Amino acid sequence: MDVIVVGAGPVGMTIAALLDTAGVRVEVVERSSEPVRQSRGSTMHPRTLEVLTVLETGDGCRLSDVLVELGKPVTGTHYATLPDLLDYQDLDTPFPFVLLLAQWRTEQALAELLRAREVPVHYGAEVTEVVQSDDEVRVLAGGTWHSARYVVGADGAHSAVRKAAGIAFPGTTPNAVGFVGDVRLAHPPEHSLHLWDQERGSVSVIPLTDTATRVFGMRADDVGLTAAQARRRQAEPLTFAELADSVTGISGRDFGLRDASWLSRSSNSARHATTYRAGRVFLTGDAGHVHLPAGGQGFNVGIQDATNLAWKLAAEVAGRAPGLLITGEAAYDAERRPVAERLVADTQAQDALMHTFSPAGAALRSLFGSFIAQGGEVAQQLAGAVSGLAVAYPHPDGAHALVGTRAPDLPLTKGSVLRALRPDRFLLLDLTADASLAKFGSPQVEVRTAALHDGPRRAAWDSVRAALIRPDGYVAYAASSPAGLADAVAAWLEPASQPDAVRGK
Numbered sequence: 231m232d233v234i235v236v237g238a239g240p241v242g243m244t245i246a247a248l249l250d251t252a253g254v255r256v257e258v259v260e261r262s263s264e265p266v267r268q269s270r271g272s273t274m275h276p277r278t279l280e281v282l283t284v285l286e287t288g289d290g291c292r293l294s295d296v297l298v299e300l301g302k303p304v305t306g307t308h309y310a311t312l313p314d315l316l317d318y319q320d321l322d323t324p325f326p327f328v329l330l331l332a333q334w335r336t337e338q339a340l341a342e343l344l345r346a347r348e349v350p351v352h353y354g355a356e357v358t359e360v361v362q363s364d365d366e367v368r369v370l371a372g373g374t375w376h377s378a379r380y381v382v383g384a385d386g387a388h389s390a391v392r393k394a395a396g397i398a399f400p401g402t403t404p405n406a407v408g409f410v411g412d413v414r415l416a417h418p419p420e421h422s423l424h425l426w427d428q429e430r431g432s433v434s435v436i437p438l439t440d441t442a443t444r445v446f447g448m449r450a451d452d453v454g455l456t457a458a459q460a461r462r463r464q465a466e467p468l469t470f471a472e473l474a475d476s477v478t479g480i481s482g483r484d485f486g487l488r489d490a491s492w493l494s495r496s497s498n499s500a501r502h503a504t505t506y507r508a509g510r511v512f513l514t515g516d517a518g519h520v521h522l523p524a525g526g527q528g529f530n531v532g533i534q535d536a537t538n539l540a541w542k543l544a545a546e547v548a549g550r551a552p553g554l555l556i557t558g559e560a561a562y563d564a565e566r567r568p569v570a571e572r573l574v575a576d577t578q579a580q581d582a583l584m585h586t587f588s589p590a591g592a593a594l595r596s597l598f599g600s601f602i603a604q605g606g607e608v609a610q611q612l613a614g615a616v617s618g619l620a621v622a623y624p625h626p627d628g629a630h631a632l633v634g635t636r637a638p639d640l641p642l643t644k645g646s647v648l649r650a651l652r653p654d655r656f657l658l659l660d661l662t663a664d665a666s667l668a669k670f671g672s673p674q675v676e677v678r679t680a681a682l683h684d685g686p687r688r689a690a691w692d693s694v695r696a697a698l699i700r701p702d703g704y705v706a707y708a709a710s711s712p713a714g715l716a717d718a719v720a721a722w723l724e725p726a727s728q729p730d731a732v733r734g735k
């Protein structure tokens with residue numbers, strides 16, 4: 231094997247599918263004896279659907295098509311459960327909505343894709359040891375040693391891979407514990423509801439499908455705990471009776487609560503790995519960052535981690551990764567850790583907004599809610615961040631303004647950018663009048679022509695004549711004349727010397 235992925239959660243299965251698409255020999259080892267049917271994340275944001283468009287499921291379909299078919303698109307999403315929603319309808323994406331879909335359905339679709347692609351997924355294989363040398367990594371999974379050139383730890387918050395690699399996971403201890411359940415309601419609200427009581431706590435009710443409703447919130451007496459109290463509280467299984475008592479006690483309504491298909495507790499512990507790479511071992515998703523599940527961002531950001539890492543690791547496996555991607559400013563760790571830093575800070579801000587049960591908290595919510603209701607710059611900035619569409623990577627001095635930003639789904643002469651991306655090659659948009667960039671084509675650079683007349687929303691693209699798009703859909707180079715294109719292609723595609731690349735030092 232080239233790569234062993236530890237963990238068959240949404241992030242592990244995404245990176246396994248992307249690596250396999252890029253021609254990397256990959257296998258997945260998973261502790262559970264079979265796929266787990268847990269709701270957990272129910273919110274999928276636009277950028278996640280965009281990146282999952284890269285994965286083909288057959289019949290000309292993409293994974294995003296499959297998921298949209300399964301889920302329920304809604305045009306807005308809450309921030310810190312404030313009643314005025316962030317509006318996604320005007321976002322420049324083929325997916326201007328939030329997709330409500332239970333996490334296990336997403337995982338099931340990914341598992342089916344891996345099965346169809348014949349990527350081995352070993353269930354009942356808990357990883358207990360990870361040992362790396364200069365040449366390989368060995369992983370003890372379910373009592374059997376597996377070896378590969380690289381290991382990706384996608385094994386969640388308590389990651390055994392992270393611990394074995396000696397990567398620290400500093401952060402804050404929990405001081406608040408919330409409740410969450412997927413239930414049936416005799417009287418479900420037509421739209422999402424977010425209710426507060428300054429003395430008793432908060433409750434949110436989000437209709438997921440015709441039959442399932444997500445209910446979550448926080449009791450005021452579950453805030454301000456010591457770390458030990460919080461851990462004890464978290465360890466107590468949530469019962470249906472307690473959920474019903476919390477919902478009616480806080481909101482004064484019972485919504486005709488029937489049975490629950492899933493009950494759990496959440497905490498506001500926030501932790502972030504000090505590095506995402508130790509030699510031949512990488513961390514992705516919750517193995518690298520955990521936080522309060524606010525705004526439905528955990529697996530969304532994890533899937534972006536996977537997308538960022540997959541093409542870089544595929545290039546490294548093939549021995550054609552430049553230093554820029556291994557230890558330079560475009561390395562996985564350099565690009566993704568700042569994104570998760572912002573994510574953790576964002577969820578901490580939401581924690582304060584959501585769980586301050588006092589007149590001061592109410593005033594803060596009212597003020598913040600009014601910013602969102604105005605739909606101005608604050609609302610747009612939040613929508614950009616939570617949707618994932620505004621996430622950008624560092625912009626080198628003097629580079630075109632588009633460099634580092636996500637390429638929108640520009641129409642090409644044939645198809646569009648999102649459907650032309652692949653994890654093993656760059657996309658060169660030839661926007662010259664005479665299609666003069668064909669000579670830059672190679673197995674690693676797909677040249678596509680386009681004539682852009684896309685209106686004011688994409689004004690920044692008007693003068694662009696050449697754009698090199700990375701396999702994960704971010705702009706590597708853009709210019710009004712292709713003069714610097716050869717240098718850009720060399721910088722992004724010319725391999726580093728092999729020993730450095732392999733050691734990742």
Ligand SMILES: Cc1cc2nc3c(=O)[nH]c(=O)nc-3n(C[C@H](O)[C@H](O)[C@H](O)COP(=O)(O)OP(=O)(O)OC[C@H]3O[C@@H](n4cnc5c(N)ncnc54)[C@H](O)[C@@H]3O)c2cc1C
Nearest residue numbers: 237239241261271272273357386515516526527528529530
């Ligand atoms: C109440 C709640 C609501 C949430 N809502 C959202 C939401 O709406 N949107 C969103 O994006 N996120 C949401 N999240 C967060 C989301 O569920 C997580 O971020 C996501 O599951 C992380 O995916 P992962 O693949 O990194 O890790 P996990 O889903 O934790 O998967 C890790 C996998 O690794 C396996 N594993 C663990 N240890 C080992 C080992 N030693 N050996 C082998 N296998 C191992 C596990 O069995 C598991 O299958 C929510 C979370 C909670 C609790």
